[in-house]
Amino acid sequence: MLKKACILVFFLFFTPSLAQASSLSAYQEYLQEFNVYRTALNDFKVARSEYIKFNTLTSQQTALEKTKTMLAQRSQLILSYLQFLNEKLNESTYMDPSTKTLYQTLIGNEVAFLKNHIGLMGSIGSLQDAEGVSQQLSSHYTLLQSSVYQTIVGLKLAELMEIDSSYFDLFKKCYALIQNYKSLYSPEKQNTMERWLLQIQNKRDLFKQKTDEITKENTKLKSSSLSEITASSQNIQKLISEARQYLSEGTSYLQELTVSMQYGD
Amino acid sequence: MEQPINAQSTHQSSQLVPPAQPVQQPIVQQPTGTSIRIQYIVIFLVLIVLGGGLFVVMKTPSQTPAPTPTDSPTPSQKAKPVIPIATVSAYIDLTSHIASLSSFIQNMNVSDTSMIPPTIELPLGFQNE
Numbered sequence: 001m002l003k004k005a006c007i008l009v010f011f012l013f014f015t016p017s018l019a020q021a022s023s024l025s026a027y028q029e030y031l032q033e034f035n036v037y038r039t040a041l042n043d044f045k046v047a048r049s050e051y052i053k054f055n056t057l058t059s060q061q062t063a064l065e066k067t068k069t070m071l072a073q074r075s076q077l078i079l080s081y082l083q084f085l086n087e088k089l090n091e092s093t094y095m096d097p098s099t100k101t102l103y104q105t106l107i108g109n110e111v112a113f114l115k116n117h118i119g120l121m122g123s124i125g126s127l128q129d130a131e132g133v134s135q136q137l138s139s140h141y142t143l144l145q146s147s148v149y150q151t152i153v154g155l156k157l158a159e160l161m162e163i164d165s166s167y168f169d170l171f172k173k174c175y176a177l178i179q180n181y182k183s184l185y186s187p188e189k190q191n192t193m194e195r196w197l198l199q200i201q202n203k204r205d206l207f208k209q210k211t212d213e214i215t216k217e218n219t220k221l222k223s224s225s226l227s228e229i230t231a232s233s234q235n236i237q238k239l240i241s242e243a244r245q246y247l248s249e250g251t252s253y254l255q256e257l258t259v260s261m262q263y264g265d
Numbered sequence: 266m267e268q269p270i271n272a273q274s275t276h277q278s279s280q281l282v283p284p285a286q287p288v289q290q291p292i293v294q295q296p297t298g299t300s301i302r303i304q305y306i307v308i309f310l311v312l313i314v315l316g317g318g319l320f321v322v323m324k325t326p327s328q329t330p331a332p333t334p335t336d337s338p339t340p341s342q343k344a345k346p347v348i349p350i351a352t353v354s355a356y357i358d359l360t361s362h363i364a365s366l367s368s369f370i371q372n373m374n375v376s377d378t379s380m381i382p383p384t385i386e387l388p389l390g391f392q393n394e
Contacts (some may be wrong), residue, residue, distance in 0.1 A: 057279050
C-alpha cells in the first residue's frame with residue numbers, strides 16, 4: 001500500500017517536471033544540431049564557390065563531400081526540430097487526445113519522410129545526384145512546413161484553452177460566491193455585479209470567437225504555398241494575441257469584481 | 266556856505282515828531298505740550314476704532330458656496346458597508362487564483378521564438394552555374 005502511494009506521489013510531482021526536462025533537452029539538442037548544420041553549410045558554400053571558380057576534379061570532389069555532409073546535417077536538423085515539437089506535444093496537458101494524436105501523426109509522417117531522405121544520402125555519387133536528392137526535400141518542404149505550423153498553432157491553441165478553462169472556473173466560483181452572499185448586497189449593487197458578470201462572460205465569448213477563427217485559419221495551412229503559409233501563420237499570430245487580450249481584460253474585470261464584492265453598496 | 270546848515274536846523278525844530286510809542290504786538294499763544302499729545306491720542310483712538318471695525322468686518326464668516334458633488338474617478342473616502350466576505354477562505358482562494366491567472370496571462374509568450382522552425386537553404390546552386 002505504502003509502495004503504491006509512493007509511486008502515485010512520484011507520478012504526481014515528478015512527471016510534469018520530467019516532461020519539461022524532456023522538452024528542454026530536446027531543444028538543447030536541436031540547438032546543437034543547428035550549430036553543426038551552420039558549420040556544414042558554411043563549408044558547403046566555400047566548396048561550392050571553389051568548384052564553380054576552378055572547376056577542377058579536386059574541387060568537384062570536395063564540393064560533393066561537403067554537399068553530402070550538408071544535406072545529411074540539414075535533414076538531421078529538421079529531425080531534431082520535429083523531435084522537439086513532439087516533446088512539446090507530449091507536455092501539452094490540455095490538448096485533447098484526438099488532436100494530439102493528429103499532430104503526432106503529422107510529425108511522425110515527416111520524421112518517416114526525413115529518415116527515408118537520409119537513407120538516400122548513401123546513393124549520392126555525383127553533384128547531379130545530390131541535386132536530385134535535395135530537390136526531393138524541396139518539393140516536400142511546403143507540406144512539411146504546413147505540418148510544422150499546424151502543430152505550433154495547435155500547441156498555442158491548447159495553451160489558450162487551458163487559460164480559458166481556468167478563467168471560466170474562476171468566473172463560476174465568483175458567481176457562486178456572489179449568490180451565497182446576495183442578501184448582504186443592496187439591490188443596486190446586485191444589479192451592478194450582475195452587469196459586470198455579464199461583461200466578464202462577454203469577454204469569454206469574444207475569446208471563443210477568436211479561437212474559432214484560429215482553428216479555421218489553421219486548416220488553411222494544409223494546402224498552400226510557402227508564402228501563403230507564412231502569411232497565414234502571421235495572421236494566426238495576430239489572432240492569438242487578440243484572443244489572449246480578451247482573456248487578459250476579462251481577468252482584470254474579475255479582479256475588479258472581487259474587490260467590489262467586499263462592499264455591500 | 267553856513268546858511269544851508271541853519272535852514273536845516275530850523276526846519277527840524279518846527280516839525281515835532283511825537284515820541285514813538287511801543288507797538289502793541291498781538292499775543293500769540295504758543296501751543297503747549299499737553300494739547301499736542303491730546304491730538305495725537307485722539308487720532309490714535311480714531312485709527313484704533315477704524316482698524317478694529319475693519320478687523321471685525323473681515324473676521325465675520327462670509328458665506329462660501331457649498332462644494333457640489335462631482336463624479337470623480339477617485340474613490341470617495343466615504344465609508345462603505347463592508348461585507349464579511351474578505352475573511353472567507355473561498356474568497357481568499359478566488360482572489361489569489363485570479364491574481365496568479367492574471368500574471369500567467371501577462372507572461373504568456375504568444376510568439377515563442379524557440380518554436381520557430383529552422384530556416385534552411387534548399388536549392389544547392391550548382392545547376393545555375
